[in-house]
Amino acid sequence: MIFYNQVYQFTGKEEKNRIRVIAIDDPIVYFVELHGNTSMPKKAVISDIETEVQSELLIPIPDPFAKSYSDKDLTEKQIQKRDEDWQVVSEGWDKYKKSLLIRKERDAIFEQIAKQHRIAKIKVKRIFTRFWQRGLNRNALLPDYIYSGGKGKERQLALAKVGRPRKYSSTKQGINITDNVKKQFDYVVKKYYRNKQQLSLTETYEYLLREFYSDKYYEGNKPKYKIWEESKIPTFHQFYYWFKKLEDPKLDFQLRHNQKEFELKYRPILSNSALETDGPGTRFQIDATIADIYLVSSFDRNLIIGRPVVYGVIDVYSRLLTGIYVGLEGPSWIGAMMTLDNMVMDKVEFCKKFGISIDESQWPAHHLPEIIIADRGEFEGYSVENLINNLNIKIENTSPYRGDLKGIIERQFRTINGKIKRKAPGAIQKEYRERGDKDYRLDASLNLEEFTKIIIHLVLHHNQNIIDKYPLEKEMISVGLTATPINLWNWGIENKKGSLQVIHNQNILRLNLLPKGKARITRAGIKFRGLSYGAERALNEQWYFKMRNHSIEIVFDPRDMSKIYIPHTDGRGFDTCYLLDTSSQYKGNTLEEIEYYHELIQEARHQEANKQKENTLNMDGAIESIIQKAKKEKKQTIVSNVSKAEKVKNISANRQAEKIMNREEEKFTLTEKPIIDTCQVVEFTKKNSETVEIPKKSTSRLMDKLRKKRDEEFGKDQ
Template sequence: MTAQPWPAINTVLRRLGEDGERRYERLLWISHDSETLLFINVFDPFAQPFFLSKIEFSEDWQADTLTALQDENTAEGVEVLARCRPPLFFNGGAAATSNEGDAQRRALETAWLGLTPILDAGPEQYLQPSKRRPLIRSAALKAGVSEKTIRRWLRTYLQLGQTKNALVPAYARRGGKGKPREYTGRKLGRPSVRGQLNPEVEGINVTGRTAEKLVLGINRHYIRGGRTPEQAYQATLEDSFSDEDWTGGYPVPVLWPAHRCPTKTQFLYWMKKTKYGDLAKHLTQTVGERRYGRELRPHMGRDKRRVSGPGEVYVGDGMVVPIHLLNGINPAFLNRFPKVYVFVDAFSARWVGVCVTYENLNYHSAKLALYNAASDKTDFLARYGIHDAEFAAGYLPSKLHIDGGEFANGQIRHIAEHLGLAFMQDPPYRPDLKGLVEGAISSLKRMLVARLDGTERSRKRTPGEHDVKLDARFTLDEFTWALLRTMQHMNKFRRLSLDFLDEDMLRDGVQPFPDEIWAWGLTHRPQHRRVVDATELALSLLPVGKARVTSSGLSYKNNMYWSQRGDDEQWWGREREREYKGSRTGPRYVEVSYDPWRMDQLYLRIPGEQTHEICTLKDHHSAFQARSFVDYDEWTVNQKALKQEGEQHIRQGTANYNADLQHQAARVEGRLQVHRAGRSKAARATVDAALQASEKALRREEDALSTILVPSDEPPHATSHPQRSAGYIAPPTFMDLLRSTPRRTK
């Protein structure tokens, strides 16, 4: 292991104590034999130089207890090193020959002349404690100041780098700007003209309750009331610094004397402090959070980081195109506004991908635009009669610069894992952070949308004015053709600013056109150009979910799917066995992809492989065969709403049912009281076979279906047999004889 080189003189070092406390020291001097080193604590107002031996320093240096603090890229380095530098003059420069800051220069020269006799003796003299005191005493007598002042000057000189400018007075660090003042009862600030004439009416300090009254008046009358500062000041005086006079039968504010009221200057100071102390809060309260975020938020922008080549970063965004289109099935009807999601290459400002749809701007539209940008578009463009091999080329980028809404966190993780993409997300309502694509979209609207028939204007239509809906001429396919043709034209002939050209492009004579910059980048900087198989790309862009393995199949969104892999590996039987044994292990889930517009299939992802297996919807869920997951989700929401609406009806039916049961039980209970009278529990628990047989026979006659076949004009028991005499007795049947046979006893 190579030993670390020792720090140079004036280096600031950080020492870590045993309790984790950090102390910052400056190396002042190293002896000729390097056996002794001298340090001083840079932030201790009473610090004195102290010595360390070579052995002590080496132990701390090698153990990283003592480390050099020269890295200004860290927050700690920026803060500490800034405090260890000499103060600046008021004009912002560090040169002692400035024409400004006369008071600072005079103080600097006085301190420098006072320390000159000590510094001329050399560090070997004034850094030794035994020799430093006589030098300080002699310098104090010569300069006409106290020894304490000389010590303070010397300490400041050593702590701030042993330079002359270390003695510059830090006037900029003094005072209490922005800090609350402590009041002792005396009026602070410059006396007013009235106070100069009469000290008893010099005015008031705005503290405590007075400040609360001012802030209340500012918020009520200026911020929320929308009054002018003069009107708000007058209303605040009338509300909080007055008495009421009811002489006329109604209250009239009688203002207090002027020396008891805050002045207008004080009111304006607090108005500025209240309003602009948190300008974002004020504007949000005034115009609303949404409008503030979209229109009034400060445009800080992003660092202008030059991308190294084409395909490194694609910037994506969506827009609603305010144009009325004809229905593609029946052009006699209109459709709503189309939505467009686009991707632009950050290196060349070239249109690389687009999706035109009637669906909302969500993950689905963004993924279609990304698929269009990363795949070959020859067939896609041929559908619209456009043949341009350069425009049709597609490459997968290394990074995507998008909003946070289109790609949910789970989808970002999935795409990042399978396609190796990095994501740069911006907060909402910050179009300034994606100025490239926002500017391209604005140019596209000016060039195409504004000149098409059926485009809505920004202002509302007045009564009697021509309705632009009647001017609709295009279907969605025809509008898509116009959009693609415009993008192709802009890629070839839209002149960009020279900021897109670097030194190499200028040397090669590249002109600032998107296609020309793109072609030059593919030739000279092709490191980010990636081509992905269309099947793998499509599978990676599909949304992912978790399907549960059950004993009946794969369950996803309450629908069952069949999988050949599940059959081969006996997933269903193992799950049934787990349920039967009551295993404590939870159900098994597998990762699947799905197309939101096709519900009849799932795509089972094979772990560790870039392949998939198609899972089909089972027959008993065939009602959703021709549906999409979007339709199914809407249907599920509607079913939940209907269930909630019908919940009260079901509860009312249950209440009626319970009431009927209770009424029937009460009626039967009253009847049983009569039959149970005088009978024991044993008698009531005995079954009478003869009575049960009689009731059974009666029930047979009532339940017999043959009674339905008997004509209504005939008696129910009429038969065609001859009439028998009343004394006739039928012969016993076999069952009668069997019943009459006495039982054999053991």
């Protein structure tokens, strides 16, 4: 089976012998070679290509140009050049697609496009070649600045005029657009262009000259303006260039028109008809619903955990359910992300995880579509931009309160909920319970895994169930086709164009789905959301020394913050960062749990703040009391006839004496004190000499007191 946008390589040949399928019009397939500056489409019979694939002369390979780019990582010049080329390609490809695929008609179309956009025909050829070779998406047109020295930055201005000389000016000289001039541009745009008067850019430029580059004078009572000479004023071309470079089209439209007209002309809905499809994969609809059933915990069936969220993706053409997610996330981007990930997953392996054995013919969907129709909530923000630019998926967001624009998936959810209500315990039987009615929540018996198995069986049943009132085509009727989703899917792949794409590396898709954030490199590791991470690459390249306090973009899964990922600049890989020991207590926790723990820590600190202050005050009071008592006792024992020199003369001797006294107080006595009975006293003629010897030469007053105390103790012993 040949897929749209699939890359193939001839075996036994050089790497440059690769081709990409750019269109399928049964029985013809159109492809381009992935080498050469002007590679034009060629055609072949599908059966011949399939024969070469089966004989392994031609093998499918991962897309060498599949990358994950974010507009935040691109320069303004890259985005501007890409969008300019995209305007050429999108208009021409949508309007003249069939003619561009035919060799005899192609040159005339190229000439027409070149004349329309006022560019050379060879440039048009190169733009389309790049579009065909690099993946048929917007980011395929990005310039290869990564391989050149230019960074796309603005030039540093000096005294000399930058840019080409003026062609028709007598002086050939103009002015540089400095920061001050840019401020003037911004001022007149805000004041004259962005308002309900809807002045043109030419009129706005004239106001610029009047405000900043002219002299005002009067003829009678009428004010007149004398514009400065050409070499001292910016040209309209310079004004237009910086206006386009810094413009905000959405803001401009909103300020120059009313909100109603903006919603009518600029809201993100490309089509109001969900049935305009060319085959499987043209349009997928995605939606979520809260199932009408209560579930119990997988750890204890006595614990009710509430109602699960069911996400589904359905192919508009065939009504085949191409992806599902059953969980407790959402409706949110996390739930939508899991559904899109399941959409490209091998369903045989997916069902196997839940103990359900199927073959591929029962659920053959593992592809990306051309268009996804979704609600505004989940698909506003996050990584939708990456899906559009890197994977060439168009997102059609429905307007508020317009569930009918996703009627197919909405109807399927009603069918699933109806079957659950009739069969499963814990299902909602009434919208509102009356007094005395049984609480159906108490009947809940299924856990999340068991409910997921039920949903899988319902999906498998739906994919083989006959669709009532499906508008069968004449060709379908002539071959006796039964209108089941799987039959329609298979027939559409064989007989229709469709736009199915295969993802060989699921990590590329996940890089485009996961939310992004900013991490900071510090000596203590890579810091993100209060956690510390480490990476092998950071150690090898000495980030902690060379890039300290630098910010880097990371990708993370908020359901498990044990790891974060640093995408490579080429969009084809990533580096994994693991939690360091200082944050290991949060291993396996979700982002919500970690934020909750941090709030608990801050709350506990706040509650203990007053107590800590009280302890500090009490400690200071106790210390001051001890000091005051010591000062008072010193005043009472001051000897007036002792000089200052004498006080500091015997510090060493005083210390030695204090040490001896402390030793007597601090020495350990491990035996209990014996009980002394009445006994006869026997006198010895020899006195006990085991006493502490104290130097007699010392003149320390403390030593004198110590000798006196020794003599008193010795007299008692006698």
